[in-house]
Structures are given as structure tokens and as C-alpha cells.
Amino acid sequence: MKRIHSSILCILCGLFLLCSCHEEIYDPEALGKDYFIQNIPSDFTWSTTSSVQTSVIPYDRYEGQYLYTIEIFDKNPLTDPSAVLYTTGWCTGKQPLQKTITVPAVQKTLYIRQTTPGGRKSIKEAEIKNNKLDCSFYPEKNTSSTPATTRAYADERIPENVPADANEIKEGPNNVTLEANKNYVIRETYTGKITFPGSGNSSLYITGTWINPNNMTVLNKGSDIYIMGTGKLLSSAASCTFKWNSAGGVMGIAPGGQLGTPEQNNIGLEFHNPGAVINEGNFYGDWIIAKAGGMLFVNKGKFYANGLTTSDVAFLFRNECYAHIKKFKLNNQSILTVSPDCSFVSEDFSMANSSVYLGNSAMLEIGTLTTANWGSPFIQGNGNDYALVRIDKMICPSRYAPLNFISNLYISCNQYPADPWTYNILFNCMLEDVSTGATIEIKPSECSQGNDYVPEQPEEPEFPKTVTYTQTYTFASEDNYPNPGDYDMNDIVLSLDSTSYYYPQKNGIDRVTLHFTLRAVGATRQLGAALQLDRLGKESVKSVSYSTELPLDNFYRNGNSTEQKQKQAVIPLFDNAHQILGYSNTTTIVNTIQGGATAKPVSFDVTIEFSSLIQEEDIQLDAINYFTIVGTRLPRTEIHLPRYKHTNLSVTPAKLQEVTQQYMWSIRVPGIFRYPQEWRKITDVYPQFEAWVKSSGKDNADWYIFPEEHLIYRN
Incomplete structure (x- = not known):
């Protein structure tokens, strides 16, 4: 039993005795004086919950013909089986779901799951603002842009023609040594070694085939190699590396040109000073190593490599068609951009304080994505339609350097990090429930493998239905x-x-x-x-x-x-x-x-x-x-x-x-x-x-x- 204070007891008794009189007499201050907390704000309601007005618009592909199921949770139901379901409803894009729900007052964000008429599920995170939650599964108009980049040390364009003064290199008993400040061309098949000058500009154009027998070819400042439309650069060595020791070197492959073959991708590139790799043809390479900041990679064709890594220096990789690099290391302040309707694939993709920008319907497909324990890495959609990020396994070791997904991204991941604080899903990103199939379609093309989208068979939800x-x-x-x-x-x-x-x-x-x-x-x-x-x-x-x-x-x-x-x-x-x-x-x-x-x-x-x-x-x-x-x-x-x-x-x-x-x-x-x-x-x-x-x-x-x-x- 509880202790009764004498002062308040007398007042309460008086109130009960006088409650039938013309004037009720009661001093509310007496209760306040005996209450266990003093000076309680007059507007305090003692409520641990908030009432939230919600409005949810599904990504309606059927123009209102079928109902979408909407569920609202406290946490991400994809990654947390303890996620609490707050409400459920059914709607179309023409008639959004509008409900007022009660949630704990500490709840600042909610997770909304959309289930299509064909049973495919996707999740978005939305913020509660002024006791309102507005969520649309449609992509939003994007005001962000890909960062501008300039290169003062080389022109990224590949020459259209071989210079008229180019000296032809022909097959013969002796190897060839190039002179500084001269142009050279291989018009047929050449299988010998080529020694580049120690300094000065020299450019080698290949319209035929060079089968390099050397396992190491060193190039210095101003030395460029251009594989023209009918040209091929191959190697008969078990492993062949082209090494640039000075700034300004370019490896360029024109449309129709080819470095390596799908069966023999044994040619590697190594840059000790800023250089450029420009591919508009077919690149089948081994490892690419950049040991100096400022490297530029531009791919407008098909680009295959066993790996690309750097010594913790920044570079830009601009992918404007299809690239597949098995091990890709995006280091400090490095940038990868993938143009609309293009794909970038990597089995082993690591990020350290770096960024990825994806255009409309671009596709980033990764086996294992690993982030560092420092910096602010992010992957961002730059278009007005969704881009697809498909990951098998995500490893994010630090809450202090979380991986941020930003703006118009559709994320499909088989294994998220165990700690949800090591990554953030922000600003109109959508998570796919992999077990139910894809909600969006990335169509296959010359520059994209697509996402193997299978059209669903729409059906209306069955009623009666019990929701807990x-x-x-x-x-x-x-x-x-x-x-x-x-x-x-x-x-x-x-x-x-x-x-x-x-x-x-x-x-x-x-x-x-x-x-x-x-x-x-x-x-x-x-x-x-x-x-x-x-x-x-x-x-x-x-x-x-x-x-x-x-x-x-x-x-x-x-x-x-x-x-x-x-x-x-x-x-x-x-x-x-x-x-x-x-x-x-x-x-x-x-x-x-x-x-x-x-x-x-x-x-x-x-x-x-x-x-x-x-x-x-x-x-x-x-x-x-x-x-x-x-x-x-x-x-x-x-x-x-x-x-x-x-x-x-x-x-x-x-x-x-x-x-x-x-x-x-x-x-x-x-x-x-x-x-x-x-x-x-x-x-x-x-x-x-x-x-x-x-x-x-x-x-x-x-x-x-x-x-x-x-x-x-x-x-």
C-alpha cells in the first residue's frame, strides 16, 4: 500500500464532500507539492509514443490495376529478424496508402516494405519529420552531378590516324630501339622486342599485330602506345608488363583495337607517374598497378582485367561501356563513374575513403565489397532513374567509416554486415529482397549484361487476411x-x-x-x-x-x-x-x-x-x-x-x-x-x-x- 500525505488527503476529502455544492473547491497546487516530481511542464503528456501520419506511394508498374502491399517496420526486416511491424495496408500508385500510426517517440526513421502484385519485395528507409512520414518508391529527380575532372598531362582522345611521318617497324632478325621525339607504326606482324627511349616523346602506333616476347618493357616520359582499329597487342611471354617510369604515358586502344585475348590476358600495366589508359576497343589485361596519383582510366569499349590496384593514391576510372575487373581497389579519394546503361563488374571490390557514381540504369555488380576502417566511402546514383548495385557479400568493419548508399539506388545484397551501423541507406535508395526476385529491370545491351529480370505474374492480394x-x-x-x-x-x-x-x-x-x-x-x-x-x-x-x-x-x-x-x-x-x-x-x-x-x-x-x-x-x-x-x-x-x-x-x-x-x-x-x-x-x-x-x-x-x-x- 502507498503512503498517503495528510495535506493532500484533507484536500481530497473536502473535495468529495463539496463536489455537489454550487462551487467546487480544490487547490491543485497541493497535489503538486506532494507529488514525487516537482515543476512539471504544463504541456507534458507523459507519452512515450508519437502519432505519425504516413503516406506511401508504391512503384506502380500496372497503372493502378493491381494492389501493392505496404508494411511499415521499426528496423530493416531484411537484415534484422526482430524488426517490429507497425502497420500494413494495400494501395496503388494512384491511391497511396495513408494511415496514422503510433510508434515509440524515440523512432526517428521507419522502414517501408513494398510487395508487388507478383510477390517481389523491396524496402526503403524514410525519416519522420514533424510527425509525418512521406515515402515514394519512385525514383526522385536528382540534382547531384558527377565530379568534373581535368587532365593537364595528356589528351584522353586517341588519334584518328597514324601520323604521316611514322617510321614502320617490320619483322626482322634484330630487335628495335626507338628514338626520342619520333613516331613509329607496326602495320603487319612483329614478334621482336622494342626498346623505348630513355627520355623525350615517342609514340608507337599498331595497326597490325605486335607479339611482344619481353616480360618487361619500360617506357619513359612522353612514350605512348596506340592500338588502332585493326591493331592487336599480344605477348608470347608467360607474363608481360609495360612499365611507365615518367609522367605523360598513354595506353590507348581505338575502336576495333585489341590488347590481349580472352584466352591470353597476360599483359599488365604499371605506372610510376600519372598516366592514362583509354580503351575504346577490347582490353584483355592482367594486373594494372598505379603507384602515383592522378591516373585516368577511360573505358568506352570492353575492358577485362585481373586486377587494378594502387599504392593508396587517387585515380579516376570512367566507365562508359562494360568493364570487368576481378580485383578492384578504389583507394583514397579515388572515383569510379559508370555511365547510364553501362556495367562494372568485380569479384573483389574494396573502397577506402572513395566514391562511386552511377547513372540511370547503370549496374555495379560485386562479389565481395570491403570497406576500410577510415574515411567516408559512398556509392551514389546520379540519374533520375534507379541504378542497380548487386553485391553478394558486404564487409564493413567500422562504425566510424560507414559505407553510404545515396540517391536513386536499387541495392541487391545477399549478405549484409552483421552490424547495421557500419553502412547507411540514404536518400531514396531501395533494398531488394533477393529471395523474391528483382523489382526493376536492367536490360542487357552491348555495354551491360543486364540483371536477368524475369517478368512477374501479377495477382491481387487474397482476402480475408490476418495481420499481426x-x-x-x-x-x-x-x-x-x-x-x-x-x-x-x-x-x-x-x-x-x-x-x-x-x-x-x-x-x-x-x-x-x-x-x-x-x-x-x-x-x-x-x-x-x-x-x-x-x-x-x-x-x-x-x-x-x-x-x-x-x-x-x-x-x-x-x-x-x-x-x-x-x-x-x-x-x-x-x-x-x-x-x-x-x-x-x-x-x-x-x-x-x-x-x-x-x-x-x-x-x-x-x-x-x-x-x-x-x-x-x-x-x-x-x-x-x-x-x-x-x-x-x-x-x-x-x-x-x-x-x-x-x-x-x-x-x-x-x-x-x-x-x-x-x-x-x-x-x-x-x-x-x-x-x-x-x-x-x-x-x-x-x-x-x-x-x-x-x-x-x-x-x-x-x-x-x-x-x-x-x-x-x-x-
Whole structure:
């Protein structure tokens, strides 16, 4: 039992005696002085939840002919099996889903899952702003642009013709040494070695075939190789490397030209100073190594290589057709761009403080993507339509250097990092549920392999349908209302574990099942509980049924099992909490004293069937007015959540209800509330609680997940 302060007791007694007089006399300041928290803001509601208006538009490919299923979660259901479902609905692109839902006040973002008429699922993250959430699965207009780049050391264009003064290299018994500042050309087949000058400009043009027997060919400043439209550069060595020691070197392949073959890709490139690789033909190479910053790679043809790596220096790779590099290392401040309708493929792709930009319908396909533990790597869509990022496995080791996915990306990943804080899905990116198939189509072309999209077979959702929302809330009450007590908030602890809605059709529900668990009774008198449906009259209810026999004898019920003499629908839950937990003596404190009386929490379901279809909002959490009942007399003492009105059978006068609504005797907490031990005040057990109250709920909104562990009750 709770301590009753003499001052407030006298005032309350006076109020009850005078409540029938012409003027009601009550001093609200007296209650405030005896309350366990002082100076409570007048606008504070004691609510741990927020009401959010949601509007969701699916990516409708059927022009409103079929329904899409929309589900809203607290976390990403693709990567977190504990994700809580807040709501479900059905809509089209022409008629968006619009619902008002209740979520914990700490929830700042939500995850929305769209299921197409063919069963394909995708997820987007959206931010709650001013208690509103707007989410469209359509791509958004993009105002970002690919970073501009310039190269002062070489022109990225490949010469259209061989210079007229080029000296021809022909097959012969001797190797060839090039002179500085001269042009050379191989017009037929040449199988000998070529030595480039130590300094000065020299350019080699290949219109025939050079089969280089050397395993190392060194080029210096100004030395370029251009493989023209009919040219081929091959090697008879087991491994062949072209090494540039000075700046300005270019390896260029014109349309129709070819370096290596698919069967013999043994030619590697090594740059010790900035250079350029320009491919407009077919590149079949081994390893490319850049040991100096400022390298430029431009691919406008087919580009295949075993690897491209650098010594932690920046480079730009601009892919304007199809590139497949098995091991690709995008180092510090390096940039990869993939043009619209083009593809870049890599089995082993690593990023360190670097960036990737993808155009409309571009495709980035990766086996394993690994990020470093420093920097700010990101992959960004640059077009006004989705680009596809397809990853088998993502390895992101650091929360301090998360990988960011930004703007108009469709992300398909088989294995995400275990730690969700090591990557961020931002700004209109969509996640594919790989197990259900692709939602968007990337068509195959000369520059893209496509994403093997298989058209779906659309069907309407089947009704009737049962949907269960899995967010748990706990009601914890103090039983001395309207007197202050010890505020251990454990006199009755009842959790609403989940709620099941039954949809005979998409536009309404005909019944709801509330799944409860009674967890503790820290009171020494008889307590009951009930629900008032604030948005529904008693005639709206057809019947009430219970999954198990509950003590209800003190409720006078109508034929539909709602409580009599009530304007609103009042649903009895039980009239004796001790009895449910197996104790006939109501003076026994159960499950609140360590080492004291215990009982296994008891779960039960209450099903409410309605006389006609109602909207989900009429029976959602904020519309359920839970209250505790003290004793067995009528009229009775009711303990409601702050700001909720009493029923027609409450003994508390309207004036007292008005005065006490600023204070709290019952609270609703998200999740399974780890309630205080007996006689432990909530402000002592939860150190952030009082700061939450005095900030009017603006600070420490998650106070209930930070208890003093040794002061909470443990079963």
C-alpha cells in the first residue's frame, strides 16, 4: 500500500464532500507539492509514443490495376529478424496508402516494405519529420552531378590516324630501339622486342599485330602506345608488363583495337607517374598497378582485367561501356563513374575513403565489397532513374567509416554486415529482397549484361487476411490514485504483446485480437483492468471473447460482453489480478520483491468482433483507453493514463479528473518494461526519467532502456 500525505488527503476529502455544492473547491497546487516530481511542464503528456501520419506511394508498374502491399517496420526486416511491424495496408500508385500510426517517440526513421502484385519485395528507409512520414518508391529527380575532372598531362582522345611521318617497324632478325621525339607504326606482324627511349616523346602506333616476347618493357616520359582499329597487342611471354617510369604515358586502344585475348590476358600495366589508359576497343589485361596519383582510366569499349590496384593514391576510372575487373581497389579519394546503361563488374571490390557514381540504369555488380576502417566511402546514383548495385557479400568493419548508399539506388545484397551501423541507406535508395526476385529491370545491351529480370505474374492480394502488429507496450500503474504513492510503478504490470487485425477486405477490419500478458501485482488490494474504446460506441461491438477463463464477476456486462451503463465501448479484461496469477489472497505482493512471492506471467487473448467494418485507426493504440480498477465497488476508482478520460462509472468528479490529468499514476512504455523492485521509486531506478519529464519529453525519450540494473525486478 502507498503512503498517503495528510495535506493532500484533507484536500481530497473536502473535495468529495463539496463536489455537489454550487462551487467546487480544490487547490491543485497541493497535489503538486506532494507529488514525487516537482515543476512539471504544463504541456507534458507523459507519452512515450508519437502519432505519425504516413503516406506511401508504391512503384506502380500496372497503372493502378493491381494492389501493392505496404508494411511499415521499426528496423530493416531484411537484415534484422526482430524488426517490429507497425502497420500494413494495400494501395496503388494512384491511391497511396495513408494511415496514422503510433510508434515509440524515440523512432526517428521507419522502414517501408513494398510487395508487388507478383510477390517481389523491396524496402526503403524514410525519416519522420514533424510527425509525418512521406515515402515514394519512385525514383526522385536528382540534382547531384558527377565530379568534373581535368587532365593537364595528356589528351584522353586517341588519334584518328597514324601520323604521316611514322617510321614502320617490320619483322626482322634484330630487335628495335626507338628514338626520342619520333613516331613509329607496326602495320603487319612483329614478334621482336622494342626498346623505348630513355627520355623525350615517342609514340608507337599498331595497326597490325605486335607479339611482344619481353616480360618487361619500360617506357619513359612522353612514350605512348596506340592500338588502332585493326591493331592487336599480344605477348608470347608467360607474363608481360609495360612499365611507365615518367609522367605523360598513354595506353590507348581505338575502336576495333585489341590488347590481349580472352584466352591470353597476360599483359599488365604499371605506372610510376600519372598516366592514362583509354580503351575504346577490347582490353584483355592482367594486373594494372598505379603507384602515383592522378591516373585516368577511360573505358568506352570492353575492358577485362585481373586486377587494378594502387599504392593508396587517387585515380579516376570512367566507365562508359562494360568493364570487368576481378580485383578492384578504389583507394583514397579515388572515383569510379559508370555511365547510364553501362556495367562494372568485380569479384573483389574494396573502397577506402572513395566514391562511386552511377547513372540511370547503370549496374555495379560485386562479389565481395570491403570497406576500410577510415574515411567516408559512398556509392551514389546520379540519374533520375534507379541504378542497380548487386553485391553478394558486404564487409564493413567500422562504425566510424560507414559505407553510404545515396540517391536513386536499387541495392541487391545477399549478405549484409552483421552490424547495421557500419553502412547507411540514404536518400531514396531501395533494398531488394533477393529471395523474391528483382523489382526493376536492367536490360542487357552491348555495354551491360543486364540483371536477368524475369517478368512477374501479377495477382491481387487474397482476402480475408490476418495481420499481426508486433510492437509490445507495457502498462505499469500506481494504485493510490488520486493520492501520491511510492511510485515504484509495479502495482499492476500488464503488457500488450501484439495486436492482430482481421481484414475481410482491404478497406476495413471486422475484429481484432489483443494479446496480453499479466506480469506482476505489487499491490495489497484487489485490482482489475479494462479498456475503453474512445472512438467506438458500445453498439459498434458485436461480441467480446476470451482465450481463457478470466475473473469477470464484478463487471455487469451487456449481451455483447461490453460493460453496462457506458456510452463508449468498455471491454472488461479481469477484475482480480491476484487470482490470474494464482493467488486467492489479494494482500500478497507477486513478482515485485526479490525472494518474495512469484508466479509465472499469464498470457491471454481478448477478441473484439465489430458490428460492421471499422477503420484500423479506430482501434489503434492511441484509441485504446486502458485503465486499472481499484476494489469492487461501483462507482469505482479508475486509474487512467494521463490525458485520457474516465468512463461513465468512475467515482472521480470531473474537476478532480481535470486537475489530476497533469500527473501520472499509470504509464505506457514501449517493449517489455523492466519495472522497479518493490518500494524502489522509478526516478531512482531510471535516472533519466525525471529529466525526460522536466524537458516535456524532448530529452531522454529512451529513458526506459537505461535502468539501474540492480534495482529492477528479475524473475
